[in-house]
Amino acid sequence: MNALEVADLRLAYGAREVLHGLSFEVRRGEIFAIIGPAQSGKTSLLRCFGRTIDFVAEARVTGTVRVDGEDVRRVKDVFTLRRKVGMVAPLPVGLPMSIYDNVAFAPRCAGVRSRSELDVIVERCLRQAALWDEVKDRLRSLGTALSGGQQQRLTIARALSHQPEILCLDEFSIAIDPVTTMRIEEVLRELRHEMTIVLVTNLVQQARRLADRTMFLWNGEIVEMGPTEVVFSEHPADRRTYEYVNGVFG
Amino acid sequence: MSATPSPSPARRFGATPDVLRRERAQRIAKWVFGAMAGAMVLPLVAIVAYLLVKAWPSLGWEFIADVPRKGMREGGIWPAFVGTLYLVGISLAAAAPIGVLAAIYLNEYARDNWLNRLINLAVINLAGVPSIVHALFGLGAFVYAARFGFSILSASLTLAIMTLPVIIASTREALASVPRSFREACWNVGATRWQTIRAVVLPNSISGILTGVILQVSRAAGETAPIMFTGAVFFKAVQRGDFFPYRLGDQCMALSMHLYTVSTQVPNVRESIPYATAVVLLGSVLLVNATAIALRVWLRGRKKW
Numbered sequence: 001m002n003a004l005e006v007a008d009l010r011l012a013y014g015a016r017e018v019l020h021g022l023s024f025e026v027r028r029g030e031i032f033a034i035i036g037p038a039q040s041g042k043t044s045l046l047r048c049f050g051r052t053i054d055f056v057a058e059a060r061v062t063g064t065v066r067v068d069g070e071d072v073r074r075v076k077d078v079f080t081l082r083r084k085v086g087m088v089a090p091l092p093v094g095l096p097m098s099i100y101d102n103v104a105f106a107p108r109c110a111g112v113r114s115r116s117e118l119d120v121i122v123e124r125c126l127r128q129a130a131l132w133d134e135v136k137d138r139l140r141s142l143g144t145a146l147s148g149g150q151q152q153r154l155t156i157a158r159a160l161s162h163q164p165e166i167l168c169l170d171e172f173s174i175a176i177d178p179v180t181t182m183r184i185e186e187v188l189r190e191l192r193h194e195m196t197i198v199l200v201t202n203l204v205q206q207a208r209r210l211a212d213r214t215m216f217l218w219n220g221e222i223v224e225m226g227p228t229e230v231v232f233s234e235h236p237a238d239r240r241t242y243e244y245v246n247g248v249f250g
Numbered sequence: 251m252s253a254t255p256s257p258s259p260a261r262r263f264g265a266t267p268d269v270l271r272r273e274r275a276q277r278i279a280k281w282v283f284g285a286m287a288g289a290m291v292l293p294l295v296a297i298v299a300y301l302l303v304k305a306w307p308s309l310g311w312e313f314i315a316d317v318p319r320k321g322m323r324e325g326g327i328w329p330a331f332v333g334t335l336y337l338v339g340i341s342l343a344a345a346a347p348i349g350v351l352a353a354i355y356l357n358e359y360a361r362d363n364w365l366n367r368l369i370n371l372a373v374i375n376l377a378g379v380p381s382i383v384h385a386l387f388g389l390g391a392f393v394y395a396a397r398f399g400f401s402i403l404s405a406s407l408t409l410a411i412m413t414l415p416v417i418i419a420s421t422r423e424a425l426a427s428v429p430r431s432f433r434e435a436c437w438n439v440g441a442t443r444w445q446t447i448r449a450v451v452l453p454n455s456i457s458g459i460l461t462g463v464i465l466q467v468s469r470a471a472g473e474t475a476p477i478m479f480t481g482a483v484f485f486k487a488v489q490r491g492d493f494f495p496y497r498l499g500d501q502c503m504a505l506s507m508h509l510y511t512v513s514t515q516v517p518n519v520r521e522s523i524p525y526a527t528a529v530v531l532l533g534s535v536l537l538v539n540a541t542a543i544a545l546r547v548w549l550r551g552r553k554k555w
Contacts, residue, residue, distance in 0.1 A: 106439035
């Protein structure tokens with residue numbers, strides 16, 4: 001079974017349709033990159049997976065999104081669904097609480113109370129996010145006091161804390177330096193063995209470095225989708241793909 | 251680009267007449283605006299100074315702790331002082347929970363539909379109702395319809411209704427100052443709205459909420475009309491220094507009401523008595539406001555982003 005199946009997904013904000021009937025699937029355990037210029041609907045698409053699109057009052061979704069075979073609009077417990085779909089936003093958001101509490105927040109919301117259990121989760125996630133060594137001596141200090149790159153890794157640690165099956169990253173490198181970006185990319189390569197990763201990026205080379213398959217989304221339509229080496233080859237199926245990844249436009 | 255010769259290096263940053271004119275305008279604007287801001291302080295200083303001078307002969311702890319004697323012409327204001335404490339305390343006890351919870355609903359849960367727009371409209375309009383109208387409403391609703399009679403309860407509830415919309419407005423403002431990105435980060439990891447509110451929104455807006463509520467004390471303490479119609483009386487016999495002279499169903503004296511009566515209803519009162527009453531009223535209010543400011547400063551020092 002695929003980790004994620006999307007069929008004829010349409011999304012409109014009021015009268016403005018931004019996703020025009022997308023169909024694709026994300027396979028279990030792969031890194032799936034979505035590339036495309038700004039305003040092509042990448043973020044909106046991600047928000048349909050965990051139904052965080054519900055928070056946008058005027059959004060209307062039709063078509064189906066299946067996570068782990070289950071139609072997300074039919075799930076009764078949307079909170080568990082959201083824990084299954086980890087989400088990392090473009091700008092790092094350290095919550096105004098301690099580093100420890102930042103990571104322990106989601107497990108606590110899910111009902112984990114035991115201190116020792118939380119300790120294990122916090123250490124595991126901070127290690128996975130390559131942040132542990134930098135913060136292990138000050139877990140009690142504020143998450144918001146970390147640097148931008150550290151906060152982004154904290155955000156990733158928080159997204160990992162509820163053990164998602166799919167980890168979605170929305171242009172995670174937009175606010176951080178290249179060195180941190182490379183570290184996080186390293187982290188993602190490690191994580192792929194444990195979960196499916198959907199990587200939205202407008203750094204096409206990042207998709208090329210990381211992804212197994214890449215989808216080129218443009219103006220709410222899939223221009224091309226295929227193995228990354230094909231999308232980035234000299235002869236992708238669509239001319240526009242070649243032009244976009246080679247910087248002719250976008 | 252036109253081919254004007256570049257000015258000599260020495261003159262490149264020289265001020266042209268145009269620049270000088272702009273600088274002059276800026277200086278004038280700064281002084282005028284500054285003077286207006288400064289002028290704001292004048293009335294307060296003038297009021298306080300005037301009151302203090304006029305009240306001086308009567309002022310002292312004795313004035314607060316003693317009961318009025320000889321038809322208000324002698325003695326102090328203890329029953330009125332305690333009465334105001336009662337009225338303000340009970341009205342806040344009623345208005346603060348309702349107002350804060352309503353504001354949390356409106357800011358955190360309510361979707362933008364006609365019902366919530368209607369509620370918003372009601373809150374805004376309630377804030378604009380004159381206090382004398384609140385007084386009439388309190389008279390009809392609490393004194394007669396609810397059969398609370400002319401009592402502290404009726405007067406407090408009337409004050410509560412009057413302060414409610416402002417508490418709601420200030421609480422909403424405090425809640426809205428917590429960035430939406432924090433909420434979304436919580437929702438993204440599967441937190442419910444309530445978990446988000448408890449973990450992130452309330453801890454970071456509590457200072458604003460509390461100061462908003464406390465500032466309503468000053469409004470409630472100063473109002474005369476609403477309590478005059480519903481439960482405040484001209485005179486009530488009370489033991490000197492007694493902190494619990496009233497029950498909920500009793501009528502009571504109040505500072506604002508006392509100020510009104512000794513100023514207009516009682517002949518041959520020493521001039522300093524109404525002024526001293528005013529000083530006590532103003533002093534209590536300023537003290538409460540100072541507490542609010544201190545609280546805000548203290549809590550802001552612990553701000554987390």
